Amino acid sequence: MTLTHRLATRADLPELRALIEAAIAELQKGFLDDEQIASSRAIMGLDTALIDDGTYFVVEAEGRIAGCGGWSRRATLYGGDHSAGRDAALLDPARDAAKVRAMYTHPDFTRRGIGRLVLALSESAAAAEGFRMLELMATLSGEPLYRAAGFVPVERLADGAGGAPVPLVRMRKPVTVGTSAR
Template sequence: MALTSRLARRADLPELLPLIDAAIGELQKGFLDEAQIASSRSIMGIDTQLVDDGTYFVVESAGSLAGCGGWSRRATLYGGDHSQGRDPALLDPARDPAKVRGMYTHPSFVRRGVGRLILARCEKAAAAEGFRMLELMSTLAGRPLYEAAGFVPVEQVEDPAGGVPVRLVRMRKPIAAPAS
């Protein structure tokens, strides 16, 4: 199965939204109960600012969407367009970590390298802009992928925004400067 990746476009949104919905609904089973999965929909989703900033990727396989995700040079750590507490302030690469955001894999493509491909694209792009650290807020379902990719937990939190608290893990990873 060959995977390809490219920058997302606004025109991709009608296809990305069902992929994200399927990922939230299916991939958290075994980590969250049904009430927590329903609650997590209020704190998860696509942030179109990433698409507009040119930092959001789409992964495809044989013409099918396999996943999406990106990174941000803005202060918001997680959440979608509908989430509270978003902060569009630009980060300082000399002191702030770039944020890995909105990572979703279609359930049909789990454990096939989709997440790793997106993380590699994020790391390379953030390093090219001078960032030396990546940070993300992981779901419990995503934590094994991020740990395998070198992220370490720095804080566990609960987000009650959807009415039922959802456990999340803030994680970080140092990244190297691009080779000259």
């Protein structure tokens, strides 16, 4: 299977929303109960500011979007357009961690390198803007991928904004690409 990637556009929104819904509904089974999966929809989703900022990628395979995700130079750590508490403040690359955001893989394409590709694209782009640290908020289903990519847990919490508390893991990783040029 050949993977290609590009920056997302607003024209991708219908397909991205369908992919994200499928990922939330299917890929958290075995990690969360039905109430927690339903609650996840209130705290997860696409933040279109990522598309507008040019920091959100789509990965295509077999003629369709197989996955998506990106990074942000803004303070919001997680959540979609509908989530409360978003913060559009710009981060200082010398002091703050770039945020890896809104990573989803369609259930038909799991375990094929899509998540690792999005992480590599995000890290490279953040490094090009001078960021030295990455941070993300992982779901339990995403935590193994992020650990394998070098992220370490720094905080465990639960977000109950959608009703049933959803366990999450704040994770960090130093930027390792492009460090020899600094």
